[in-house]
Amino acid sequence: MRKGCDLSDKEAEGAFKQIDANGNGTISGDEMKEALLAYAKSKGHKVTKREKRWLYRQWKKDGGNKDGGLDEKEFHEFANAVAYPG
Numbered sequence: 001m002r003k004g005c006d007l008s009d010k011e012a013e014g015a016f017k018q019i020d021a022n023g024n025g026t027i028s029g030d031e032m033k034e035a036l037l038a039y040a041k042s043k044g045h046k047v048t049k050r051e052k053r054w055l056y057r058q059w060k061k062d063g064g065n066k067d068g069g070l071d072e073k074e075f076h077e078f079a080n081a082v083a084y085p086g
């Protein structure tokens with residue numbers, strides 16, 4: 001993955017469609033959790049409690065706790081925060 005620049009719209013869109021398992025146009029907390037755990041597993045990484053807390057806080061911060069989850073724009077911000085924290 002590239003460092004120091006944003007995910008492209010196309011990358012974010014592809015990821016959004018994959019993570020939105022029930023296809024309702026928003027990413028719920030459960031959908032986010034499933035996707036991230038599967039991703040971490042594919043990289044041989046075990047997600048710590050601290051990481052989970054951080055991810056949940058970030059998800060909420062980007063709008064995940066209203067309207068049933070993150071919409072595509074909110075997800076784009078979330079994905080960038082996760083890919084390039086700090």
Ligand SMILES: [Ca+2]
Pocket residue numbers: 020021022023024025026027028031069
């Ligand atoms: Ca969904």
